[in-house]
Amino acid sequence: MRWPEYDRDGFELLSAGERHTANPGTFWIPTLQVRSSLRRGQAAKLLFDIQFQEDGRPMLGTERMWVIVSRRDGDVYVGVLDSTPRTTAPGDYLQTGVEVPFLPEHVCDTGNPPEEYSNWRLEQPAVQRWT
DSSP states (O other): OOOOOHHHHSEEEEOHHHHHHHOTTTOOOOOHHHHTOOOTTOEEEEEEEEEEEETTEEEEEEEEEEEEEEEEETTEEEEEEOSOOSSOOTTOSOSTTBEEEEOGGGEEEEEOOOHHHHHHHHHSOOSBOOO
């Protein structure tokens, strides 16, 4: 499976594990056991490093956004973005409802949305499938 890249996708995922290691007192993350045992329908908050334009200049901005786990292939999760990015433009890949691959190292928080909501979100056709 390929990973998001700035040039192709306009974003990359940052390692929450690395941030926690560098700042253990101020950057809390769930345990590796929790991050490694997510199930379909659970939520994971990821750190998206997004390229965008401001006044015609290329910029980078980090957003923490939620995905709903749709499946797992080995160690790789695939989730559906459940947040609205603030720094993307219409036509960019990253928008609510797209698929995003990630690893436990990318997870900075977890959640358990109501089952009805998760089922609804996952029943919607993906705006774009990750290939």
